[in-house]
Amino acid sequence: MAALIRTMLVAAVACAGVVRAQGLPSPELLSSEPMSDELRASISKVVLMPGESPVNEEVGGTYEKETYDVYSGMASGSGATTIHQQMGPVNVSIPIPILQLPGMLAGGIAGATQKEIQEFRDALTDDLVKASSQQLVNEKIASDVYYEIRTAPNLEPQVFARETPVPEDTDAVLYVSIRDLTIQVEGNDAIITATVNATMHRRSDETDVYKTTVQYQDRDTLSNWTENDNAVWRDYANFARHYVGRELAAQVFDSAELTHTLVPVKSGDVSLNKRSRWDGRSKKLSPTLAWELILPGDESDPAWAAGIDESNIYYDVEIYDLHQPVYEAKQVPGSQHTVTAQLEACQTYRWSVRPSYHVGGTILYGPWMRSDANPLGGNGNIGQKASEAPAYLYDFAELEIRCGAK
Numbered sequence: 001m002a003a004l005i006r007t008m009l010v011a012a013v014a015c016a017g018v019v020r021a022q023g024l025p026s027p028e029l030l031s032s033e034p035m036s037d038e039l040r041a042s043i044s045k046v047v048l049m050p051g052e053s054p055v056n057e058e059v060g061g062t063y064e065k066e067t068y069d070v071y072s073g074m075a076s077g078s079g080a081t082t083i084h085q086q087m088g089p090v091n092v093s094i095p096i097p098i099l100q101l102p103g104m105l106a107g108g109i110a111g112a113t114q115k116e117i118q119e120f121r122d123a124l125t126d127d128l129v130k131a132s133s134q135q136l137v138n139e140k141i142a143s144d145v146y147y148e149i150r151t152a153p154n155l156e157p158q159v160f161a162r163e164t165p166v167p168e169d170t171d172a173v174l175y176v177s178i179r180d181l182t183i184q185v186e187g188n189d190a191i192i193t194a195t196v197n198a199t200m201h202r203r204s205d206e207t208d209v210y211k212t213t214v215q216y217q218d219r220d221t222l223s224n225w226t227e228n229d230n231a232v233w234r235d236y237a238n239f240a241r242h243y244v245g246r247e248l249a250a251q252v253f254d255s256a257e258l259t260h261t262l263v264p265v266k267s268g269d270v271s272l273n274k275r276s277r278w279d280g281r282s283k284k285l286s287p288t289l290a291w292e293l294i295l296p297g298d299e300s301d302p303a304w305a306a307g308i309d310e311s312n313i314y315y316d317v318e319i320y321d322l323h324q325p326v327y328e329a330k331q332v333p334g335s336q337h338t339v340t341a342q343l344e345a346c347q348t349y350r351w352s353v354r355p356s357y358h359v360g361g362t363i364l365y366g367p368w369m370r371s372d373a374n375p376l377g378g379n380g381n382i383g384q385k386a387s388e389a390p391a392y393l394y395d396f397a398e399l400e401i402r403c404g405a406k
Helices: 037-041 114-128 138-149 222-254 303-307
Strands: 045-050 067-069 073-075 080-087 090-097 156-159 172-186 189-202 207-221 261-265 270-272 279-282 288-294 313-320 325-333 336-338 347-359 362-365 397-401
Touching: 045 138, 114 222, 138 156, 138 172, 138 222, 172 222, 189 222, 207 222, 222 362, 261 270, 270 288, 288 313, 288 347, 303 347, 325 347
Parallel strands: 045 156, 045 172, 279 397
Antiparallel strands: 067 073, 080 090, 172 189, 189 207, 261 288, 270 279, 288 336, 313 325, 313 347, 347 362, 347 397
């Protein structure tokens, strides 16, 4: 029997009766598409602000364990606390509910023993209530989005605490809030999903003009999530932040939706597996990575795409181990790049590139290069086994640095 830990609620937004100022771009509420070019062009000065929604972390099942409150010592397993952090001129109070454990589930879950589930809850609860290790909080996500757009042309972003007065000349405020963090137990596996909302609020007519939701999900066995001091969970939290910050920045500010093909190709240093171009090997510690971008042109592409050629396309390159980025190069011209640092021999890395299009005085980014091998779909936000590769890295190209590489 599968135990659904938390049912995620989607709030319907009623638009009837809203009066817009004449000449302003139309709102795009509850959109799964990037914000329109028209709305983007109307926003220059933007404030990013953490929303008020707390992270709701719930696990179903019988649970009696006591947990430590961040400040006041012992608290019950269903208690809640607040983390206070200094951000800008005032304090930000971020509610972090401790695992809510209603004790409603009778009996075990198919494929997993009650003891395994209890150990899983105990381990994660201890970790999630530690403020020092808590990554998934609103102000950190807002800061991540700011980091992604801080150098964008024609945009003046700032990140403020919730209580900070917004400057009068601000065009819009982007509110970022974590809607919930859910844990679903299926057999021996636990599936963890973080859901983040973003709302663009226009100051001139006090209207919400764009809303979007981003999710990041990964799965693994109950025991894998919590072994080695919850290492897989900690990686999940870090990559969830990494993905959500980038995806929100892309959807709201700088993504470019073009019909394209982007794949790795062999170089003088990197050979590709005959069965899969996504598996590469090298005998060099500083190999040359190569790729191919094909833009066939499509009637659905925006008008500015007709003016793109190799002279105004650059690439960002990133290499990861299974826990973190280990190398990056930005705005690389051409379709290959020699790594300027030394990677480690006998290690397998994941790498990718994304194109950036320099058009009309601005920079728009295409998606990161990914294979279509993930049967669950997604674009780096749906994983299959977190202990083998985080969801974000699962469909990146592999690069094995051979033992004895120089």
